[in-house]
Amino acid sequence: MTGGTEASGDRSVAAGGGIGRVNTGDYVTQVERATLLPAEALTLSASGLVHLPERTKLFVGRERELALLDEDMEPVQVICGLGGIGKSTLAARWAANRVPDHQLVWWITAETPAELDAGLAELARAMQPSVVGVLPEDALRERALQWLATHDGWLLVLDNVSDPADLRPLLARAGGGRILVTSRRASGWQDIGRTVALEVLGPGEAAELFRGVCDAADGLDDLCAELGYLPLALKQAAAYCAEAGITPRTYLELLAEYPAEMFAATAEGGEAARTLARVWQVTLDRLGDTPLAVTVLRVIAWWAPEGIPRWLLEPLGTPLEVTEAVRRLAAHSMITLRDGELAVHRLVQAVVRADLAEATVTARRLSTRLLFQVEVKEPPASDRVRRQVAVHAEALAACTDPDEDTESDALLFLLSSAYLGTEMAVSRALPLSVRAEKSRRRILGPDHPGTLLAAENVALHASFANEGVQAVELLTTALTERLRTLGREDPATLATRERLARTLRQQDPKRAEALLTENIADCERFLGAAHPQTIQSRYALLEARFGGIVEVAALEELVVAVDRAEPEDPDLGAMIKRDLIFALATRGEVERALALAAEVVEESRRRLGDHDARVYLLHLTTIQVLHVDGQTQRARALGAALLEDCLRVFGESEMTQLVRRMTA
Secondary structure, three states: OEOOEOOOOOOOOOOOOOOOOOOOOOOOOOOOOOOOOOHHHHOOOOOOEEEOOOOOOOOOOOHHHHHHHHHOOOOEEEEEOOOOOOHHHHHHHHHHHOHHHOOEEEEEEOOOHHHHHHHHHHHHHHHOHHHOOOOOHHHHHHHHHHHHHHOEEEEEEEEOOOOHHHHHHHHOOOOEEEEEEEEOOOOOOOOOOEEEEOOOOOHHHHHHHHHOOOOOOOOHHHHHHHOOOOHHHHHHHHHHHHHHOOOHHHHHHHHHHOHHHHHHOOOOOOOHHHOHHHHHHHHHHHHHHOHHHHHHHHHHOOOOOOOEEHHHHHHHOOHHHHHHHHHHHHHOOOOEEEOOEEEOOHHHHHHHHHOOOHHHHHHHHHHHHHHHHHHHOOOOOOHHHHHHHHHHHHHHHHOOOHHHOOHHHHHHHHHHHHHHHHOOOHHHHHHHHHHHHHHHHHHHOOOOHHHHHHHHHHHHHHHHOOOHHHHHHHHHHHHHHHHHHOOOOOHHHHHHHHHHHHHHOOOOHHHHHHHHHHHHHHHHHHOOOOOHHHHHHHHHHHHHHHOOOOOHHHHHHHHHHHHOOOOOOHHHHHHHHHHHHHHHHHOOOHHHHHHHHHHHHHHHHHHHOOOOHHHHHHHHHHHHHHHHOOOHHHHHHHHHHHHHHHHHHHOOOHHHHHHHHHHO
């Protein structure tokens, strides 16, 4: 009974007022809300539906990649690569070209599962406008999936997918259509589809892309190179230049002085999230759960962009930790791996360096320490390893402020420049040695022995670079300081005087001869007649007196002396014997010269290895002797083999140029 009203029959309901809906019976389904759909809502129509972003107007190159997408008939294809490299633009161009082949072409931004679901729901709304505002999002998504599962001839473009696993629910139900994915993830697609790895543009294509936005030409090639031919960077720079009314050269100057601001800058109306500073920050945020990966990226930002050995990173963590860090960077296209070495785009490096966070400063110091540890370790590293370290030391010097150098920086640059000097790479050694001397002068003072040593290193490279005046000034100052602080008996003073005399040999032979005569007397007095420094000064005096052409008998006497030197100095011995080989060949004793050359080469190979620059110079001596003797064919054959080996070891270096010039 309710409110005085009584129910009288079986399953009857008594009501004393309005009670809404009442359900009775053995089997009842209660529906709180009901939606009456129009009849046309039961049918989905996708015919002719096209939804693509406007990203195809500024499009250059990519013929190879477009052909690969055309040829590959796999149901799922993946365009992967570094953020900003043009994946979405390529996908949009290819999809636009394929519109006539499909009844539906639909673009979905799918960076997260939620975005993918929202894109599918939007597709359902486009196919059934009558259900807009009627069905909930999950129902719309389901209707789109049902249609895709039961139809073919459609094309979905899923842009900027973060994780291959996000696509598995869709792929499990997709029917006979085709899916094109873009992603920064370079791995994890092997069970899903075939990948097309995207590289940067060529120089000509980069310039064409820039001119599509801004027709300024001054400095364009230099700017394209500085931006690493990366499409996003080129568009960003071109839009800025066009709006600001500046040339590419001016943009370069601004970029050098204000890197952080320029990497974040965009033209009016541009997408702030599509600047270089933001594009890669998204990836770095995703790597936050592997802090060492971010540390590795911050460290290698200070080195050369290519040829980074994995072993340089070993001190950063356990083998597993370092491997995992490298793996994750490669998986997110922040680095590439090839033959045990890492490579990183130079703009990624520049953006990372421009970050003013404390972690950037820490990584900069760490980058020096890792290189420095290789230079000073015992036993000494191999030539190949030191060659790699020198390349990265050069890059570090090029992107850092000399006023912020520590003594570790200065010593790294000094040691690397000294090594480059042994490889005849004088044009590379001289700037590093100058940097080391200036930093040591600031840190240690002008009179410190370490500063004087750095100055002598500069002088050595300056003399080889035909900068004799600079070398003489530096060595004169160094000798004066050594005499004042160390005295005339110190080996460092004697070595400096001998270097100064050698440098003066062409400019002032009389002064050179006087210095060497004085030096020989002091060497014999303080070091002894059998000391290598004494023998070297005697050798230098003979060269000064005879204009560099020393008689055979005098050289033979020096060879005997250097073979008995205490301590041993095999480099000095090889240098004197090299001159003796030339003297013998000039006198007509070719067989003896060749025999001595073979002996010296073999001894040097055992001591230094096959790929030391000094060994190559000795091989050149043999080739020159053969030319003197008229054995041209044999000389050319040996020269060609030596040049090929030199190119393989040194690349297009000054050492290679020397070999090419002397074997031509």
